[in-house]
Amino acid sequence: DLSDNNLSGGISSELMSLTSLVSFVAQRNALDEALPLVFSPNLRDFNVRENAIPGRISEFLGMHPNLEQIDLTTNALTGPLPNFATNSPVSVFGVSFNSLTGTIPVSITSAPNLAVFHAGNNSLQGTIPSFAGNNGSMTRLELFGLPGLEGNVNSVFNSTDLFPSLQHLELSTNDMTGSIATTVGQFTSLTYLSLHGNAFAGSIPSELGVLTNLATLNINSNAFTGSLPSEVGSLTNLVSLLACPNQLRGSLPPELGNLSTSLQRLFLCSNQFTGTIPSEVGLLEGL
Structure with missing residues (x-):
C-alpha cells in the first residue's frame, strides 16, 4: 500500500510484472503518467484513485482473468471505457471524475x-x-453528472429481478426522462435514491412507502406532478426528503409527522402546495 504520499511519475511495467503481486494500492498521490500496459496475472485489487493519471484505460484491465476491484476515480483519464470479458470477475469498477467519452x-x-x-x-x-447478464449482485450504481446520458429511468425500475440487492442508486444530473414506475416498491434494500436534475415527470407512486430502509430521497429539479403521497410517512428511516423545485400540488400530508425521529432535511420549495401547514410537522424535532 503506497497511499497518501507525494509519489509522482508512473507505475513501472517491472512492478506490474511481479507474478506474486495480488494488490496494488496507491491512492491519493501525484502519479501523472499513463497506466501500464502490463498487469500481474494474479492481481486482484488495483486502486489508483485521486491521482493525475492521463491517457486511456487499457483494454487488458477489463479482460484480466483475476482482477476483482478496479478504482480509477478522480484522475485525468480520457477515451472510452474498456470492454469486460464475458465471465469477468470484477465486482467493483469506479471511474468517476475523469474525462472519459463514448458509451457505456x-x-x-x-x-x-x-x-x-x-x-x-x-x-x-x-x-x-x-444489466441482463448481472447475477443480481449489484448493490451500488452511480451514473451522475453525465449530460449526454439519455433514456427512460424505467429501464432500471422495471428490472427489479436484476437488482434484488440494490442499496444505492444515483442517477442525478443526466438527461434522462420518464416517471417513477410503481415497481420501485420492489427495491426494498434501497437506502439512497437520487434522481435530481433530470427531466422526470409524472406522479410520485405510493409504492415508495414500502422502502422502509430509505434514508435519502432526492428528486430535486425535475417536473414531478401530483401530490406528495401520504405513504412517505412510512419511511421511518428517512433522513433527507428533497423535492424542490417540481410541480407538486395539493396539501402537505400530516403523515410527515411520523418521521419525527429520523427526518433532518425537508426541502419542498418551489412547488404548488396549498392549504395549511399540518400541525404534525411540528413533531419533526430533527429539522
Missing part, C-alpha cells in the same frame, strides 16, 4: 459479479445498457 459498454453492466459501478462526472453519453 454492455459488457460492463452485464458483468456477472459486478456489485459496485460508478462512472459519474465524465463525458459519457448514450443510454444505460442492459
Whole structure:
C-alpha cells in the first residue's frame, strides 16, 4: 500500500510484472503518467484513485482473468471505457471524475459479479445498457453528472429481478426522462435514491412507502406532478426528503409527522402546495 504520499511519475511495467503481486494500492498521490500496459496475472485489487493519471484505460484491465476491484476515480483519464470479458470477475469498477467519452459498454453492466459501478462526472453519453447478464449482485450504481446520458429511468425500475440487492442508486444530473414506475416498491434494500436534475415527470407512486430502509430521497429539479403521497410517512428511516423545485400540488400530508425521529432535511420549495401547514410537522424535532 503506497497511499497518501507525494509519489509522482508512473507505475513501472517491472512492478506490474511481479507474478506474486495480488494488490496494488496507491491512492491519493501525484502519479501523472499513463497506466501500464502490463498487469500481474494474479492481481486482484488495483486502486489508483485521486491521482493525475492521463491517457486511456487499457483494454487488458477489463479482460484480466483475476482482477476483482478496479478504482480509477478522480484522475485525468480520457477515451472510452474498456470492454469486460464475458465471465469477468470484477465486482467493483469506479471511474468517476475523469474525462472519459463514448458509451457505456454492455459488457460492463452485464458483468456477472459486478456489485459496485460508478462512472459519474465524465463525458459519457448514450443510454444505460442492459444489466441482463448481472447475477443480481449489484448493490451500488452511480451514473451522475453525465449530460449526454439519455433514456427512460424505467429501464432500471422495471428490472427489479436484476437488482434484488440494490442499496444505492444515483442517477442525478443526466438527461434522462420518464416517471417513477410503481415497481420501485420492489427495491426494498434501497437506502439512497437520487434522481435530481433530470427531466422526470409524472406522479410520485405510493409504492415508495414500502422502502422502509430509505434514508435519502432526492428528486430535486425535475417536473414531478401530483401530490406528495401520504405513504412517505412510512419511511421511518428517512433522513433527507428533497423535492424542490417540481410541480407538486395539493396539501402537505400530516403523515410527515411520523418521521419525527429520523427526518433532518425537508426541502419542498418551489412547488404548488396549498392549504395549511399540518400541525404534525411540528413533531419533526430533527429539522
